[in-house]
Amino acid sequence: MCKKVISLLLIPFLIFYVQPISAAEKEEKGWQDESIYFIMVDRFNNGEPKNDFNVDPENLKEYNGGDLEGIIKRLDYIQKMGFTAIWLTPVIDNEQGGYHGYWTNDYFKVEEHFGSMKDMKRLVKEAHKRDMKVLLDFVGNHTGYKHPWLKDPAKMDWFHENVPILGEDQTSVENGWLAGLPDLNVENPDVKKFLIDNAKWWIKQTDVDGFRLDAVKHVPKAFWNDFSKEVKAFKKDFFLIGEVYHNDPTYIAEYEATGIDAFLNFPYQREITTAFSKPNVSAERLFNQWKRDERFYQNPYLLGTYLDNHDLKRFTRVAKENKQHPPTRLRLALTYLFTSPGIPIMYYGTEIALDGGEDPDNRRLMDFKTDEDFLKYISKLGELRNDLPALRRGTFEMLYDENGMSVFKRVYKDEVIITAINNTDKTQTVELTHEQLEGNKELRGLLQDDLVRDDNGYKLVIDREQANVYALAEKSGLNIGFIGSIAAVIILFITFLLLAKRRGTKRAS
Known part of the structure; x- marks a missing residue:
């Protein structure tokens, strides 16, 4: 009974x-659905003190102790924020002082300060267990300053003549020595073969999912064309995202023809910093950047969008220079980053509003003592992006923009998502019409609790320096x-x- x-x-x-949860049809996941956490290996987390050779945490120009074991121990932390992939600065063996990884010494060895190849393999395996992808930084333009090849008579033709880069002349950009680093002559078939074979070796050894290609514009397009073709044939769905350091999208987009899948969006970074590092600034220029990207790129949804990286002054520093409270500014900027088109990339430390000026000050040691509310905010943004296809694949339309109050609409199939960002110093009210949004429905706040019902339009009320993300849904009732x-x-x-x-x-x- x-x-x-x-x-x-x-x-x-x-x-x-x-x-059953009503959601968009299950689709095959692509790189436009990923979000990336970018780590400078030496500056993130010291997981194995045994490899601390001549480490000096007080000197930002020396090794500080971060390693592969430290990253493995923090994978759950990264995933909890909603990130689905990690990008590591080069893990390859570097010459003395090359804590950042860009001064290659031995192409077939993991930097001893970071661990061993065994550690690298384990890192990838642990990431894959969590359904996270791994990108390695690949440097094809130059070696370290004191590379052994420079003293090898048989390899004298492996380098271009030692001359500095002069202006924007493309031949000089490709053949000159960047920051005095020995420039590899990739037109030499032996050099080209060596680099491509080395790339395949790292893929085979580690099972990584892609490369971030360093200094792309300093290497001829013909090389990247062959590199892309061979590397992608070596591993299915291998992803290549290139660093073409330039503020003109037409210049960057030219490299799409080489087979590189995506590019870091430098113009976007400039505009998002301008728009959100202080209040009462319109986001129109930032939105217009997207319209340009749509015109120039075959797939603008694959562009890597970001606030910070290891070469630029951190967003926190810019906000401070504008006499602003960095976490407040970051909340608004990150809301835009995670809800606008592109692959969001967050540089380690942004989640704690880490400060930093020019290199190497922008490469400070990570501190895991963080503001829990701020971390929860970032995690919620990551969760929304992962859960809502419209934030990864949807159209992007500006519905309202005035003096820093902006409302954007993303639409994918039947899913309609609204992002409202009040980057002003006053509470703002925005009324959306039936021409902009279908009537007889409601907007449900997803980032902050709110419910806006249709009353001959939708009236959004957003507090100063706050943001919200809404889903358009059927009216709820008893x-x-x-x-x-x-x-x-x-x-x-x-x-x-x-x-x-x-x-x-x-x-x-």
Whole structure:
């Protein structure tokens, strides 16, 4: 009797609580669906003190102690923020002082300060267990300043003549020595073969998912064309994202013809910093950057969008120079970053508003003591992007923009998402019309609790320096079925108690 009653009690909950979630059709995941956490290996986390050779945490021009083991120990931390991939600065063996990884010494060895190839393999394996991808930085333009090849008579033609880069002349950009680093002559078939074979070796050894290609514009397009073709044939779905350091999207987009899949969006970084590092600034220029990207790139959704990187002054520093509170500014900027088109890339430390000026000050040691509310905010943004296809694949339309108050719409299939960012010093009210949004529905706040019903339009009220993300949904009301089920549960429970009491009374008599 008891078991039967309990079964009856469970029925309403099974009916009304275990309902299928209405979501977009399951689609094959692509790189436009990823979000990347960018790590400078030496500056992130010291997981194995045994490899701390001549480490000096007080000197930003020396090794500070971060390693591969430290990253492995923090993978859950990274994933909890919603990131689905990590990008590592070069892990390859570097000459003395090359803590950053860009002064290659031995092409077939992991930097001893970071660990071993065994550690590198384990890192990739642990990331893949969590369904996270791994990108390695690949340097094809130059070697370290004191590379052994420079003293090898048989390899004299492996380098271009030692002359500095002069202006924007493309031949000089490709053949000159960047920051005095020995420039590899990739037109030499032996050099080209060596670099491509080395790239394949790292893929085979580590099973990484892609490369971030360093200094792309300093290497002829013909090399990248062959490199892309061979590397992609070596591993299916291998991803290449290139660093073409330039503020003209037409210049960057020219490299798409080489087979490189995506590029870091330098113009976007400039505009998002301008728009959100202080209040009362319009986001129109930033939005217009997207319209340009749509025109110039085959797939602008693959562009890597970001606030910070290891070569630029951190966003926190810019906000401070503008006499602003960095976490407030970062909340708004990160809201735009995670809800606008592109692959969001967050540089380690942004989640703690890490300060930093020019290189190497922008490469300070990570500190995991963070503001929990700020971290939760970032994690919520990551969760929304992962859960809502419209934030990864949807169209992008500006509905309102005035003096820093902006409202954007993303649409993908039947999903409509609204992002409202109040980058002003006053509470703002924005009314969206039925021409902009379908009527007789409601906007449900996803980032902050809010519910906006259609009243001949939708009235959004956003507090100063705050943001929200809304989903357009059917109007909610009293759920008669649900209320009825609760009533039924109560009646059944009372009936069960009465029957149990009566049965106990009979037994006692």
